[in-house]
Amino acid sequence: MTLKFDAKEIQVNGETFEILIDEQSIQKRVTELGDEISNDYKGKIPIFIGVLNGSVIFFADLIRNISIDCEVDFLKLSSYGDSKISSGNVKLIKELNADIKGRDVIIVEDIVDTGLSIVYMRGLIQSQNPSSIKIVTLLHKPEATKYDIKLDYIGFKIPNKFVIGYGLDHTQKYRNLRSIYALKS
Numbered sequence: 001m002t003l004k005f006d007a008k009e010i011q012v013n014g015e016t017f018e019i020l021i022d023e024q025s026i027q028k029r030v031t032e033l034g035d036e037i038s039n040d041y042k043g044k045i046p047i048f049i050g051v052l053n054g055s056v057i058f059f060a061d062l063i064r065n066i067s068i069d070c071e072v073d074f075l076k077l078s079s080y081g082d083s084k085i086s087s088g089n090v091k092l093i094k095e096l097n098a099d100i101k102g103r104d105v106i107i108v109e110d111i112v113d114t115g116l117s118i119v120y121m122r123g124l125i126q127s128q129n130p131s132s133i134k135i136v137t138l139l140h141k142p143e144a145t146k147y148d149i150k151l152d153y154i155g156f157k158i159p160n161k162f163v164i165g166y167g168l169d170h171t172q173k174y175r176n177l178r179s180i181y182a183l184k185s
């Protein structure tokens with residue numbers, strides 16, 4: 001399939017996805033988040049922890065809007081598989097390489113849905129004794145979130161719909177779309 005970067009609608013296996021957040025709006029918001037985080041961490045050297053694979057696009061754009069010194073590392077959790085619904089269990093596939101003891105950690109997520117992944121990750125990172133942990137997520141589905149978790153920086157709150165693009169996949173595809181599309185109901 002040939003992707004049109006400025007398409008308003010996309011057909012995926014007989015289902016229609018419509019544009020939810022366009023490229024310009026994403027870029028504007030990511031710039032704002034970068035400014036806010038740079039300001040909050042002035043005088044510190046935070047380490048951004050990206051959650052693979054979904055957060056890579058957001059991660060790359062976000063850190064290029066960080067105007068203070070920072071470091072990066074990545075971890076990977078098991079995914080939904082090919083389903084659109086959270087499997088309800090999480091597994092660590094790739095551990096951190098960095099020593100985060102005493103560090104200011106910022107977890108970078110693409111989307112918080114049920115909240116299970118972020119609860120799991122927070123526990124995992126907490127056990128390595130960082131000095132602080134904050135969470136930044138590009139998207140949050142408040143209606144779907146079942147766990148009590150503090151999200152420090154949120155790009156956009158979105159309705160409880162399945163979304164693709166800007167790093168988010170459907171059966172591993174469509175991560176390369178520049179805008180975010182939601183399944184039409």
Ligand code: IMP
Binds near residue numbers: 079109110116117164
């Ligand atoms: P949670 O553990 O239920 O919060 O799910 C978090 C993870 O599921 C995210 O990091 C995404 O990788 C994936 N996910 C949740 N909702 C969507 C969606 O609408 N589209 C694509 N991936 C999603």
Ligand code: MG
Binds near residue numbers: 052053054
């Ligand atoms: Mg993810």
